[in-house]
Amino acid sequence: MGALSASFIPVFSGLLANDDEEEAWRLAHTILNLLLIAFGFIAAALMVFAPQVIFLVSPGFGSSGEQLALASNLLRIMAPALIFLGISGLMAGTLNSYNHFATPSLVALVQNVIMVAAIIFLAQRMGIYAAAIGFLAASVCQVLIQLPALLKRKLSYRAVLDLRSERAKSVAKLFLPVLVALAASQSNLIVDKWFASFLETGSISYLNYAFKVGSLPLNTLVAAIAIVLFPTLSRQAATRDTDALRDTISLGVRIIAMVAVPASVGLFVLSKPIIGLLFEHGAFGSAATVATAAALAAYSFGLVAMGLNMLLVRSFYALHDGMTPLKASLVFIVFLIALDIVLVRPFAHVGLALSYTIAVSVMALVMLGALRKRLQGLDEAKLIVSFAKTFLAAVVMGVGAWFTASYLSATLAGGTKLTELTVVVIAISVGALLYLGALVLARAEEIAIIRRLIRGKISAKQVAADDV
Template structure:
């Protein structure tokens, strides 16, 4: 599992680094004004549906079914299942895409009601979202084929596909900006083009793995397909609740003064680096492995797999969260202060980053706990928990934004994530599906000690060093913080037994 996590995490790291370069270009070109707010809404809407239909409910139901069919019935039956599901997904999402493009003004009236009082932002958001909405269909099919590749224990192409998103977005910004109304329109076209490129990449990878998928003319609702669809129902509700949380954040942010959507976007992008590299990698690698271990009657192996995943999640997310909280201003100022993005925008964004950082370990742990339910075919329990979480998130949003503006949205999201983690852990423990072993109980306090020591060192550096001037010096200082922080944390964690670097080196 660790080798698979490192494969997914490595590609995700490459994608996130390119994503930072892309966001730096966006910040310099768009800043945090009306065009930026409109583009971020245009990007968020298809991504919301992608997480709902592509990576959320569908993968939760499909990947265990595909892995189980592959293990028990062979590659031919697994391919048969994948082709039927891809055809159903194509038909359904094509209809949704067309309806969304036709009724986009009405959709955005619900999703971003604060934009309706600003004709400029609302008009731009409608135009750009119509451009990006076909990305929904393309990226959901990409997610399906990625699930096939993950079930085959081939993680590279699926994890590397998002690299194309960032590369093509930057290329579109550079090439198309002179010939379209705004740089936001250029970025919107880049989103859709990248969806087609990602789909082509994973399809070729699946074909090379001996699983070339095709669209069948009349999909049959076989028992296997019916099982996936039946398991999707609670998964859709659960994923829908999660995405409703995100939608609530957008709705409330749209009601705040101009720039709030952009501040939250830039701060969230920083948080997405460890979340994508650690959380997504752990969840992606765990699910097919847990399915195979449980199907082959090895429950103790499944327990060990979950404990090692939790251990790795905490070992990497705790220092990442502490570093983001302590270095919020150096990070934001080094990456984004240039062009249309000034120090006032950086100050508002850095405070939001501190709030997001408080919830970062929880976001990662959710990714590690949820496969424990999905691998057993239980998509209902996470749904019930999520229903409580969405109510909690909404209530805290309404309360905290009154006093903290956009920062209250980020803080409410983090608190809700911690409640989610606690509930997932309690249910798994009560059912005997997870219990923390001696190694996990011994290492977690040591990881916390190493994290605290790193935070103290970074705070001391910030107090002693002068504030850098200019983009180059800011980046140099940030690099110094990163190098020192990594050295202190991993050196101390290794010395006191929080983690052993040799284990990671042996499994690369």
């Protein structure tokens, strides 16, 4: 559903920025009705042809009639969720365009809570069907929790399907390249697994665990920054306010760097204790911890580029440009495959992680260069000063966190999860205090901006305007 939001928000926000709210809602209802028709048809087809779909995706189930029947029934239960997930994505994009982020941010939490509750309370009676029912119920609740916020906008359903409008064509024109770019940027999940399948047993798991841990700060903090800035970028692009757009992107890059750089350094120096704390038990022994930690250390070097890409792709989408991110994604795939071939033999699974880090960094540089050229600069002087302060503060943080973890590991009685948790929490806390202290001493401008945001003295919409 990410491709839908990415192609819808720029057009919808642009109409709002130009005081054409009536046309904006006409577009929203056109997209909604198109979703209902398309996803309704797909859901119905999945329910009717469930056995054929399961056999196509997992041919091995065909040898067992019982397994095929079970999988088909599960698919039939979950298929209608596609409709509600589509509506939920459109609702979130609409609310974000009005600078309403709180309710859409609860969607993932509500989904997880309902899924867990369904498994806990229904699994004993319904077995695996509990998970499927929980998934469907969660998708329905995603719509229900966002509905009150939309009703405050005087929402009323309209049976509109104006596919010939220029606005609908603009969404469609963006959607396909956005969808392809999104799929291409996630290709490492397939490519790296393919290469890892030829390595020692466990290599795929090492990469999966390391990537999930490394992505955590991005999928929480950095993604939130990019999501909040996206409607503002879209409005500024729609009103052709290039100076404001440039300032917003520059500020976004600096704030993302302030999160991603210390996360990168922290995950690098604490990779082993973090992986040991999270995964080392049972069959996952010390050797697996070392192997996964090495992959995490390799992935950590790419966190800054991964974080910047979240903002850069949205900057191009705000400009109604889906082709530049698509081209950058194709460059990413070419570099990823080429580097995998070169690095997998000497470095095994760590080489695959390094390949991803290098490829995603190249992708970020390609988009950064293209955006800089299009906007005739990105306030490079301010970016360089900010990056220098952030990097030096992160180095101080990394040294402090490493010494803290080393000292505690040597002095505390080891062997228990409580000890491991103590080491990681204290090391992260010491590192965070050192990082913030170093930024304050360096008089980083972004600290003052973040402080004002937290205190509510300035809105996200005003930040870039004041940051000149």
